[in-house]
Amino acid sequence: MPARPAFVEHVEMTGHIVDSLLLPKVLDAILSRGGQYHIESLDLGQRQDDASRARIEVRADSAAKLDAILAEIHPHGAVSTHPVDCTVAAADVPGAFPDGFYCTTNFRTQVRLKGEWVEVEDQEMDCGILVDPDGAARCVPMTSVAKGDLVVVGRTGLRVFPPEAEMRKRELFEFMASPVSSERPKAVSVREVAHAMKRTRAAGEKILAVLGPAVVHTGGGEFVAHLVRTGYLNVLFAGNALATHDIEQAFYGTSLGVSLDHGLPTDEGHEHHLRTINTIRRLGGIKAAVTAGKLKSGIMYECATRDVPYVLCGSIRDDGPLPEVITDILVAQNEMRRHIPGTGFCLMVATTLHSIAVGNLLPAWVKVACVDISPATVTKLMDRGSTQTVGIVSDAEPFLRSLVAELDKSI
Numbered sequence: 001m002p003a004r005p006a007f008v009e010h011v012e013m014t015g016h017i018v019d020s021l022l023l024p025k026v027l028d029a030i031l032s033r034g035g036q037y038h039i040e041s042l043d044l045g046q047r048q049d050d051a052s053r054a055r056i057e058v059r060a061d062s063a064a065k066l067d068a069i070l071a072e073i074h075p076h077g078a079v080s081t082h083p084v085d086c087t088v089a090a091a092d093v094p095g096a097f098p099d100g101f102y103c104t105t106n107f108r109t110q111v112r113l114k115g116e117w118v119e120v121e122d123q124e125m126d127c128g129i130l131v132d133p134d135g136a137a138r139c140v141p142m143t144s145v146a147k148g149d150l151v152v153v154g155r156t157g158l159r160v161f162p163p164e165a166e167m168r169k170r171e172l173f174e175f176m177a178s179p180v181s182s183e184r185p186k187a188v189s190v191r192e193v194a195h196a197m198k199r200t201r202a203a204g205e206k207i208l209a210v211l212g213p214a215v216v217h218t219g220g221g222e223f224v225a226h227l228v229r230t231g232y233l234n235v236l237f238a239g240n241a242l243a244t245h246d247i248e249q250a251f252y253g254t255s256l257g258v259s260l261d262h263g264l265p266t267d268e269g270h271e272h273h274l275r276t277i278n279t280i281r282r283l284g285g286i287k288a289a290v291t292a293g294k295l296k297s298g299i300m301y302e303c304a305t306r307d308v309p310y311v312l313c314g315s316i317r318d319d320g321p322l323p324e325v326i327t328d329i330l331v332a333q334n335e336m337r338r339h340i341p342g343t344g345f346c347l348m349v350a351t352t353l354h355s356i357a358v359g360n361l362l363p364a365w366v367k368v369a370c371v372d373i374s375p376a377t378v379t380k381l382m383d384r385g386s387t388q389t390v391g392i393v394s395d396a397e398p399f400l401r402s403l404v405a406e407l408d409k410s411i
Contacts, residue, residue, distance in 0.1 A: 007066040010040070011078040013054045015161075018044065022076050022162060023054055029072040035060040055081060070155065075105050079159040086111040086157030088131050088150040095143050097128045100153040104129060104139050105160060106364040106385060111137045112157035122337070123363040125385050128152065143330055163364055163388070189392045190399065193369045194406035196345055197232055200367075205344025206234040210358045211299075212351025213241035214373075216255045218397035220349075221246050221299055223404045228302035232407055235339045236303055236310040237358055238351075240321040243286065243300050243312055247322075248276040250298040277320035285323040311335045313354070336361055345369075350396040352377045359386035371399050 017023040030037045038057040045052045056078070060066035070078075089098040106125040110117045113135055120129055121138040129152040130140045137152070145151065152158065200207055215224060227233040245255045253259060257269025266272075280289050289295040290304045303310050313332035314325040326332040340361055348355040348370040355370055359381045362368065368389040370378045378391030392399065 007060045007063050009058045009066060009070060010081040011056050011058060011070075011073065012081045013056070013077050013079075015051050015077065016045075017052050017054060017077070020163075023052075026056070026073045026076050026078050029076070030056075030058055030069055033060075033069045033072055034065055035069045074155050074158070075107065075160050075162060077160055077162050080156065083112055083159075084157055085113060085115065086129075086131075086152050087154050089153045091145045091147055091149045091151055094147045095145060097142050097145060097151050098153055101128045102152045102155060102158060103127075106362065107163065108161040108363070108365065110159050110161075111152060112159075113137070117159070122341075124337075124361055126360060129158075141333070144334075186392070186394055186399070186402070189390075190402045190406055193347070193390070193392070194403055196367055196369070197347070197407065200344040201231060203344060206339075206342050207232055208235045208237065208340070208343045208346045208358075209233045210237045210346065210348040210351060210354050211242050212238070212349065212354065212396075213245050213255075214350035215242065215396045215400070216245040216249060216260075216299075217258075218350075218395055219260055220397040220400040221249055223397075223400035224299045225297070225302045226404050227407075228299065228306060228308055230407070233347075234308060235343070236299070236308060237336055237339075237354060238310065238312055239354060240312060240314050240318040240325045242351075243310075243322055243324070244273055244277055244320070246298045246300050247280060247286070247289075247295060248272050250295055250301065251276055251279070274319055277322055280322050281320065309339055311339065313357075315353075333357075333361070340366075347371070348381075349400070352380065355381055356384060359384065359389065362386065362388075364388050371396065 013023060013026065027037055036059040040055045040057055043053045058066065058069055060069055091098055104125060104127045106123060108123060109120040111120060111129060113131065118135065118137050121136065124139045127139040127141050129137055131137050131150045131152065197207055211224065215221060224233065249255055249260055252272045253261060254266055254269050254272050257265055257272050259266050280286060283289045283292055283294060286295065286300050287304045290301055295301050311332060312322065312325045314321050314327040318325065326335060336358065343366050346358065346362060346366055346368045348368065350372055355377060359368065366388065368386060369392060370381055370389050371392045371394055372378060373395050375393050378389060382389050
C-alpha cells in the first residue's frame with residue numbers, strides 16, 4: 001500500500017460551486033499538479049438559489065507541491081478551514097513589493113485582520129494589497145508603494161469570491177460571454193448591450209467608453225456624441241488619435257484627410273490632423289477651444305460642454321499631442337483609476353491596446369462589451385483575465401448606429 005502523502009491542507013468552498021463548475025476546476029487542478037484529494041463533506045443546496053458547501057482534504061508529497069496546489073485553487077474560492085489573520089511585511093524598497101507578496105485578481109477579495117474579514121477596496125488585477133494603519137485594505141500598483149508600507153504576503157488570511165456563472169443564464173448578456181464568433185447574430189447582441197446600458201443608468205452607475213480612432217474613421221463619431229447627449233456615456237478613455245480626428249472632423253469634415261461625407265481624400269487633407277492639433281494647442285486646449293467658439297461639434301465638444309470627464313493617454317507615435325493628452329503612462333493609469341469607482345458598464349470599441357489596459361484596471365463585476373472588427377482583440381482581452389467581457393465582431397459605425405437606434409426606443 002503506497003505511503004500516505006505527509007503534507008496536508010483542508011480547504012472549504014461555499015456558493016454555487018457545482019453549477020458554476022468551480023468545484024470540478026479545483027479538483028482537476030489538484031490532480032494536474034500531482035496532488036490528491038478527499039472530499040470530506042459535500043452539502044448541496046436544495047433550491048436554485050441555495051449555496052452549496054464542500055470541505056476538501058488536499059494532499060501532496062512535498063511542501064512545495066502543496067503550496068503550488070493551494071496557489072492554483074485559491075482564486076477559485078478554496079480557502080483554509082482554519083483561517084488566521086493575513087501576513088503583512090513592510091516594503092523595504094520604494095516602488096516595489098516585498099518578496100512573496102500576494103498578487104491580486106480582479107475578483108472580489110477579503111483579508112482577515114484582527115479576526116475580522118475586511119473587504120479589499122479598489123479591486124484590480126496584478127496589484128498588491130496594502131493594509132492601512134486604520135485597518136483598511138486596498139489594491140495598489142507596485143509603483144505606488146512607499147518604503148514602510150504594510151503589504152500582504154502569502155495567501156493565508158485571504159479569501160477570493162470568483163464569479164459564479166450559473167448553467168441556466170438569467171440574462172442573454174451573460175450567455176453571450178462565450179468564445180468570440182463573427183457569426184453571432186448582431187441584432188441580438190446590440191439589443192442586449194443596450195438593455196445592459198439602460199439598467200446601468202437606471203441603477204445610478206456610470207457607463208465608461210473606451211474608444212479608438214476607427215470610431216471616427218468609420219463615421220461613428222456622431223453616434224458617440226449622441227450617447228453623451230442622452231446620458232449613456234459618463235466617462236471617456238481614449239488616446240490622442242480619437243480626440244484629434246474627432247476635432248478634425250469638426251474643423252474640416254475629414255478624418256486623416258478623407259472626407260467623411262464623400263469617402264475621398266481632400267486637397268491638402270493629409271495636413272488636417274496636424275493643423276487641428278496646432279489650432280487646439282494655440283487656443284490652450286479642447287475646453288478653451290469650445291469656450292472660444294472654435295469647436296462646435298463632435299465627441300470632445302459634447303464631453304466638454306456636458307462636463308463628461310475624459311482621460312486621453314498618449315503613445316510614442318502621437319503627433320503633437322493635444323494639450324490634454326497625458327504622456328506619462330503612470331500618471332494616465334492613476335487618472336483612469338480615479339474615474340473607475342462607480343462604473344457599472346464599460347463599452348470598448350475599436351481599440352486593442354486601450355481595451356486591454358482598461359480591462360486590467362476593472363474589477364470583475366463591471367460588465368464589459370468589446371466591439372472590434374478583429375476577433376483577436378476580444379480574445380486577447382479575455383485571455384488576460386477580463387473574463388466578464390462579451391465580444392462582438394463588428395465594424396464600429398454599424399454597431400454604434402444600431403446601438404443608438406436601440407437605446408432611443410422606449411423601454
